[in-house]
Amino acid sequence: MATKSIQKKHSVTQNEEPILVISGLHKRYSEGKSNEVHAIRGLDLTVRKGDMMAIMGPSGCGKTTLLNMIGHLDRRSEGNIVIDSIDTATLSDGKMTGFRRDKIGFIFQLFNLFPFLSAVENVETPLLLKGMKAGVAREQAKMVLRELGMGDRLYHLPSELSGGQQQRVAVARALITEPAIILGDEPTGDLDSTTSADVMNLFRRINKLNRQTLVLVTHNRWIAEQCDYIVHMTDGKISRVEQGPFTKEETQ
Amino acid sequence: MGLKSSFMVAKRSLWRRKTKNLSAILAVTLGVTLLVGIQITTNTLENAFLTSLLQNEGEVDFSVVNATTGGYLTAADIANISALVPNAVGIMPELTIDVPIMLGSQFDSSVELAGISTDFPEEFGTFYDWKTGDEIDIGDYLTDNTTILLSSKLAENLGLDKDVALPISVTTEFTNLTVSITVDPTTGNYTATPTYNTERVELTVVAIFDSSRPGIGSKYKMIMALEYVQQWRSLQDTTRETNCISSYLIALKTDHFTTEIDEDYLQEQVDLFEESIPEDTYSVESNRLTFFSVAEIVMTLLSTMLTALGLLVMVTGILLITNVQLMSVEDREFQTGVLRAVGENRRGIVQSILIENVFQGILGGMFGLIGGLAFGQAVALYLVELFGTGQHSVQPVVSQEIVILAVIVGVALGIITGILPALRASRVNIVDALRGIKSSFEEKSGRNLALLGILAVITGVIVLLYNGVLNEAYQPIWVSEGWNTLDEWRTILTGAGLLFSGAGIVLSRFISRTKALNITAIALWAAPVFLFAVAMGEWITDITGLATDILIIGVTEILVGSILIVAVNLPPVMNALRNLLVKMKGLKGVGQIAPALISSHKSRSTLTYAIFAVIMTLNVTVAILVPTNLSSVNQTGEDSRGVDLIVSLNKAEAQIANTSYVEELYKLDSHITDVIAFKTYSTTTDYTKFVAVNDPYSSEFNAQTDLLPIGYGEITSDQIRGNATDTYDSDWRYDFYLSSFPDSITQPLESDVSDEELLDMSKQAWDLFFNSSYTMAAYNVSLDALLSEDRDLSDVDLSGLEGYGGNELEGVEVLQDENGNVIENPVVFTDSFILPIGLQIWIPMNMSEYGVPVYQAFTVAGRLDSNRAGGFPLSSFSVGNILSEGDFDFVDFLGKIYLTEYWANQTNFLAEANGKTSTSRASNQYDCFLIKTTYDIEDQELESIAQTIEEFTNTNDDGYRLLASDNFYVASTTLLYSTVESTLEMTERVVSFLQIYVTFGLVIGAVGMAVISVRNVSERKREIGMMRAIGFPKTQVMISVLLELVVLGVIGLVIGIVNGVVISAGFANMQNATMIIPWSDLGVYLGFITLIALSAGAIPGWFASRIPPAEALRYVG
Secondary structure (H helix, E strand, O other): OOOOOOOOOOOOOOOOOEEEEEEEEEEEEOOOOOOOEEEEEEEEEEEEOOOEEEEEOOOOOOHHHHHHHHOOOOOOOEEEEEEOOEEHHHOOHHHHHHHHHHHEEEEEOOOOOOOOOOHHHHHHHHHHHOOOOHHHHHHHHHHHHHHOOOHHHOOOOHHHOOHHHHHHHHHHHHHOOOOOEEEEEOOOOOOOHHHHHHHHHHHHHHHHHHOOEEEEEOOOHHHHOOOOEEEEEEOOEEEEEEEOOOOHHHHO | OOHHHHHHHHHHHHHHOHHHHHHHHHHHHHHHHHHHHHHHHHHHHHHHHHHHHHHHHOOOOEEEEEOOOOOOEOOOHHHHHHHHOOOOOEEEEEEEEEEEEEEOOEEEEEEEEEEEOOOOOHHHOOEEEOOOOOEEOHHHHOOOOOEEEEEHHHHHHOOOOOOOOOOEEEEEEEEEEEEEEEEOOOOOOEEEEEEEEEEEEEEEEEEEEOOOOOOHHHOOOEEEEHHHHHHHHHOOOOOOOOOOEOEEEEEOOOOOOOOOOOHHHHHHHHHHHHHHOOOOOEEEEOHHHHHHHHHHHHHHHHHHHHHHHHHHHHHHHHHHHHHHHHHHHHHOHHHHHHHHHOOOOHHHHHHHHHHHHHHHHHHHHHHHHHHHHHHHHHHHHHHHHHHOOOOOOOOOOOOHHHHHHHHHHHHHHHHHHHHHHHHHHHOOOHHHHHHOOOOOOOOOOOHHHHHHHHHHHHHHHHHHHHEOOOEOOOOOOOOHHHHOEHHHHHHHHHHHHHHHHHHHHHHOOOOOHHHHHHHHHHHHHHHHHHHHHHHHHHOEOEOOOOOHHHHHHHHHHHHHHHHHHHHHOHHHHHHHHHHHHOOOOOOHHHHHHHHHHHHHOHHHHHHHHHHHHHHHHHHHHHHHHHHHHHHHHOOHHHHOOOEEEEEEEOOOOOOOOOOOHHHHHHHHOOOEEEEEEEEEEOOOOOHHHOEEOOOOOOOOOOOOOOEEOOEEEEEOHHHHHOOOOOOOOOOOOOOOOEEEOOOOOOOOOOOOOOHHHHHHHHHHHHHHHHOOOOOEEOEOOOOOHHHOOOOOHHHOOHHHHHOOOOOOOOOOOEOEOOOOOEOEEOEEEEOOOOOOOOOEEEEEEEEOOOOOEEEEEEEEEEEEOOOHHHOOOOOOOOHHHHHHHOOOOHHHHHOEEEEEHHHHOOOOOOOOEOEOOOOOOOOOOOOEEEEEEOOOOOOOHHHHHHHHHHHHHHOOOOHHHHHOOOOOOOEEEEEHHHHHHHHHHHHHHHHHHHHHHHHHHHHHHHHHHHHHHHHHHHHOHHHHHHHHHOOOOHHHHHHHHHHHHHHHHHHHHHHHHHHHHHHHHHHHHHOOOOOOOOHHHHHHHHHHHHHHHHHHHHHHHHHHHHOOHHHHHHOOO
16 A cells, blocks of 8 residues: 555565566567567566566667556567466456556656646546545655655646656656556656666665566666666567676766 | 748648548538528528519519509500510510409408410410419410419418319409489489499309419419400499500519519619609509518518627637647647757748648638538528428529638638637747647736737727717716617627726736636626626617627627636636546546646637537527517417407408397307407508598699508497496406507606506507597608608618507607698507508598598507507518418508597498498498407317307308308408417527527537547547556546536536526517526537537547557657
8 A cells, every 4th residue: 555655664585476477478560461560579577576677678679568568558469467466368458457557657758747737636646546535645645746855846737847857756656556566668768867867766765665676678778787687688589688786887 | 941841841741630630621611611501591591582572573573554543554555665665575464453252161352363465475484284284375264254263372272282173163253333323404413323233253263373383373363364354344444444454564584583683773674664754654663672672671680680690600610610720739739849940930830830721721611612502402491491482482592602702711711710820839939849848828918918908998998988978979888878778888898898808918917817817708798798688678778779780799798708707717617626526436537637638728628618608609599589489479368458369251241130240259159258349441452542641632742652552440449448438447348559659648768668557558548549539749750761652661660560669759840730730630540560650641531522532631649569469460460471471462561540430430431421332331340350258368269169150151051141141251260379379480480590500500519529529539649548557447538538528518508508598688678578598498408518528529539548558658649
């Protein structure tokens, strides 16, 4: 429950049970047509609870597609995805929506905040969708935003916030339901290096405190090295996995 | 970058955004369809009405008659007339006489029997057989003096159908005058004693011609060969002269039904002819010109309303197009930002958008033209039903201008509605646009705008000062009299509109725009609301000046004001809605999104509900119009003063020993409680009975223009007062209302006098009428242009038809004779709207020994209220009848003059003043009977009483015919309630016609909503993707889309209901009617709006909810 503050500490424990198991995953666009694109080609991956993983690879290698598959924003062509011991293939669309709302948090490069809602309204929306009372949801949203240093920007519209501030709102929205996995698609891609570092620190803190799993897609080696391990992708497949920890001197 | 690059951008944008362009084209199409449709409809309506009037004229443009009223022409005149009308394509002689005809129990008291030459010129058209449709050569049929042809219209009236076996016979009567001359043996003087006998003749109908087809057949009801009609007419003539022609008919062109003659050309030809005729020989009559004028009067009333409505419905089209264009621009802010970033200047952006709009305009204009033609065609078909004139006469009128106009307007609409969005696009902040930040609402106004505001304030003040300061004919607004005429209100509304709009703009530089615009909006709305809800009927006593412009200004300000009030207060309203919805289970997410979306896209939302606000205002107004009018006639029971039924006989009742028609009526049904018998007389063509409106004994008297064929009636004290002795005695027998009163009755100034006051005044007037010593001054009032030589009916004042009009004689001079004495005359009352109160008239009382009428002068002192009980029951005239039956009887149209018993007895058409003549009658010979019963006026039982009376009178060799030993009696019964019903039916028809317009607006709203919904969804793909990503179920995505539309629709409906009620209150006040709000209709509107919103949003909403979130998130517009 989100009523628990993210300040409640949990230590990251190795050898945890897997939170995400992907096997034989394929994704083809324009299926059956001559110009079919085979974006994911039989991918297998296991992520344990509390892991912080980065996905790297050249443009068009299928990183974002993989992330969309994990987040169930897009339909898979073939293969299985098991999240938190639930085989999502068996879920109906309605159940899947609820599952996504409760288990998965999204953070996008372009933030994807509702432009017509204020910061606090953006953050409280997932709680309202869970059926929480409006007053309680508002209080929790405020609390999370304050913890992320956005206490003085609660009622600003996204257009009135800087990029870093918008991303903090997006992070707050992703965290508020305490999802099992947080998926970040180039979450710092639109930010300068100082702000990126701030956001990455924030991710690390969340990962450490709440034992939430983070999967980040990035082009930035330094960002990737903040994670526990890096999965490299080429042509829709995993080409290699780099295990951390990575030293600061090497990466900065 | 120049025009070329703008073209390139526009071309690509048009090609790549096909669906979105389609919606813009659709919007323009609807707008143009409206414009073209309304134009075609109005033209068609005018044409249909004119055609229905002109149909009776066949191919005749004018006719030439003897200059002496009642005189005849001869066969020899054709040579002179041909020489005088060189432009005529056809001339034919005609002799008409009016005869009664009877077929079984069907009777028509006066049918025109026309004698025409069997080899009439072909330019006048052809007769067609009713059944077979084949051409008829009338020469084959009209072979003797009892053979006639009937028109299909008359045949239908007599209850015949196409399959009737011919020949059949109908009975008629011809008057036969014989004069016995005796010579006084002592003086040697001759004394001529005329004797009138009626000769009953069986006529044989050998064929029935189709009178609904264009051509000569539409002109006649019953024809016989000219020479035989001449024979029958000669019976009325002591010299038995047969060489008589009543008129020569002139056709200036053929095929009038295909192409109507130009009114100006006809007038010019008539004028030319009149100038060239030798004095006292011929005179010209052109019914066609008269009907042009009649059509103009009626059409001015109707087209005023249609134009006002049409303009407002057009506004919805413009709102829709602007909305769609605005959406296009908002949708493309990112691309516009990119274009600006890569070097396109503002002009280029505006250019490329306008090029797109021109293209959309051209296509929309062309499609709109097709739509408009279809709309016009549909309405034309409806008009055929409305006027019942036959499909040949009602064709949609499509002028060439409309075709060109449609495309021009399409382009113009595209450009005009695109300018604002294009300018907005050109001003995008490049950085914001690229970052995807939507331009926000500026809180305060700029300096230029404030200057504009100051200018509006100054203009507004000047306009307000116009009243009483710049124009002294009006009262200034700081005195209470300054608010009591519509002309003053025109300036009040215009001035207040400018002043408050300007003030709002100026204030918005200093205080927040929301507050400033609230002040403007409330003031804009309140001013006309005050006019409609309070001033109309309360302060404004004279509503005759209600012109289209006042209506349009008032309605526009109400609409703009109300729409603006909601627009500036949209955020708090939406916040309240959000707070409500987020408390509801399953709608929390929807509550978070939909209201925020509405208030964040303020311009778009405002334009959307504005469409519905305008349409609903019109719909609600029209919906309230019907029941409100109903309520004004629901007073029938009260207004009819107890009379339920009217019976009229085709001729005065017979003199039967020991009984009378009244006594026989009492015997027929025990529910009959009172029968009031009247004598009436219709002058028809007997000019010696016409009323003179100038002194017939003066040298200035002109028999051609100063005689009017108005009918007469007698009203006795017993008929009206019964046993009552004075005004305050409640025991009146039939105390019906007057709408204009003698000068000695004190009249209140306000037009909204109560029924009780009116009745009191009416009773006082009746007391004066029956006071044999009462006389009233003649006033310096003139008769309308109706009597001038060109008979221009457009100047006729129809206000007499509209009930009480206040003291009409205030400030009018009385007439004096040469010695300076005020001219005073005995009085008559009238139900004719053309005779003004105070007019001096001369009525032919009887014939002198020289055979010329003896005239008596009267003053017109009172007008019977033709609104009460659906018109004075004795008068058959009603606008409703003309419109519904397309049958225009000029004599009925003019109404009657009512004389007291004393004066009626001085005539030999209502009595036997100087011996018995063909028109005279005994004191107890009545022809019109008002019947009171124990039933309510709406009771169905009255129908059976009416039937009993008709059976009693109209059955051969039985009942009354047997009693009178005369099978030529026919009774026509009318239920008083049915006359109201027919008026009501006409109102409903007219309203249903208006409903077509407003319903069309509703369709525009529906399609518009679908367009807006599709655009909304396609533009918000990314947001929908976000919603799905953070866990919005499909249902809530769909509900969000739907809710936005429903909320906007309902806002429009609420504004519409409030405005509609306010405007209708004004109309109801004006008509002294109780406003009735048809809640069930409003419920239907609510249902309709919800349904439109749901169905318009359902499909795009469904698609939206099914877009894979990943795909939706990639959308960049």
